[in-house]
Amino acid sequence: MTQDNTNLSQDPEFAELDALFARAATTEPVLHDENFTKIVVNRLPINPSRAQRKAISFDVVGVIIGVIAAYFMFDFGQFWAVIVDLIPEYTLSIDVSQLIVMGAISLFGFTGLAGWFAMRD
Amino acid sequence: MQNLDDSLLIELAVGNNDQRAYTELVNRHQSALRYSMRQLTDWNEALADDLTQDALIQAFKELHRFRGQAKFSSWLYRIGYNTFLQYVRKKQLNTEPIEDQPLQDQHAEQAMSESEDSALHKKVAKLLAMLDPERRSVLHLFLHRQHTQQEISDIMGIPLGTVKTHINRGRQALQSGLQGWQEQAI
Numbered sequence: 001m002t003q004d005n006t007n008l009s010q011d012p013e014f015a016e017l018d019a020l021f022a023r024a025a026t027t028e029p030v031l032h033d034e035n036f037t038k039i040v041v042n043r044l045p046i047n048p049s050r051a052q053r054k055a056i057s058f059d060v061v062g063v064i065i066g067v068i069a070a071y072f073m074f075d076f077g078q079f080w081a082v083i084v085d086l087i088p089e090y091t092l093s094i095d096v097s098q099l100i101v102m103g104a105i106s107l108f109g110f111t112g113l114a115g116w117f118a119m120r121d
Numbered sequence: 122m123q124n125l126d127d128s129l130l131i132e133l134a135v136g137n138n139d140q141r142a143y144t145e146l147v148n149r150h151q152s153a154l155r156y157s158m159r160q161l162t163d164w165n166e167a168l169a170d171d172l173t174q175d176a177l178i179q180a181f182k183e184l185h186r187f188r189g190q191a192k193f194s195s196w197l198y199r200i201g202y203n204t205f206l207q208y209v210r211k212k213q214l215n216t217e218p219i220e221d222q223p224l225q226d227q228h229a230e231q232a233m234s235e236s237e238d239s240a241l242h243k244k245v246a247k248l249l250a251m252l253d254p255e256r257r258s259v260l261h262l263f264l265h266r267q268h269t270q271q272e273i274s275d276i277m278g279i280p281l282g283t284v285k286t287h288i289n290r291g292r293q294a295l296q297s298g299l300q301g302w303q304e305q306a307i
Binding site for chain 1: 182238
């Protein structure tokens, strides 16, 4: 048992307060009412939309597959060459290891985002 | 239905959209939640019941998200507490100062016709009403429901340190309020 499970009776400073709450706890009324249940049941939606989580999961899977496919199919070398050509009077060199690092960062970013979407309540 | 445990009823309610299963869950858990809501709303019975109904309907909509890691009653309490918070934010119904009149005088007429127990529960609710909503809920879970600090942290989704602070300061505030009432009553 964790230490935070404070034993209420061990703290004399609050003995009176704790006793008051303890008495309330032991005499808690049973608030059961059929009419109350009926009101709740009558207000329940007939078809609650519960497919959202599943739909998000499919979206997430699609995004991950898309990112992976793009990573392997896309010619980053040519892409950067075109970008570099667009910049006048500047030359930019980038090697394969840098491309891999950037690709990995992008992948982790997308996966993290997708994971967050999947896990959020 | 009455013989089935909560997890099975939840499965039926979610998988088969079985409202009878959820009705049984409402029957089982309404009392505790209604009582907790009364404690959070300074024993405003009508408001507490409205909030409980909203919470139970919200819980039905969100039932597929319940993963069974916590007790259903704890999960339900969290939805109830969030419903209460939304109400407080909307209505700006926040803390109440400690009133000058002793509790016994304020409710003298009511007390005549009420049982001793009923007066006790209202007194506890009145005490809790001195605290801000989050602290009120923490103290209710700690002193009345007797949850551990870690459990309260999990139920309310707030850090353990915050729970400890609420308990330390909340108990002192409640004790002072209680003593103040008693001194005025003498």
